[in-house]
Amino acid sequence: ARGAGGFQSGRVVHGMLVASLFPALIASHFPGAVYASQSLKFSAPVYVGDEVVAQVQAL
Incomplete structure (x- = not known):
């Protein structure tokens, strides 16, 4: 981990x-x-215990 x-x-x-x-x-x-x-966009690190929100598009 960095500062x-x-x-x-x-x-x-x-x-x-x-x-x-x-x-x-x-x-x-x-x-x-x-x-x-x-298709993924890693915009920020995910830490243990974080809540992850996903957006799904059905075609």
Whole structure:
């Protein structure tokens, strides 16, 4: 963990671990849906205990 201008102190969650939650979330809310692709923007680090908000667009 870095200080000024970088990561705060704390445990950072790997971005792809966070992204791996999305297919399970979609499957639980939309049974039978085909999860074909995703586009990710990692705008800030995610720390252990953070709440993650996702925006989903169904086509």
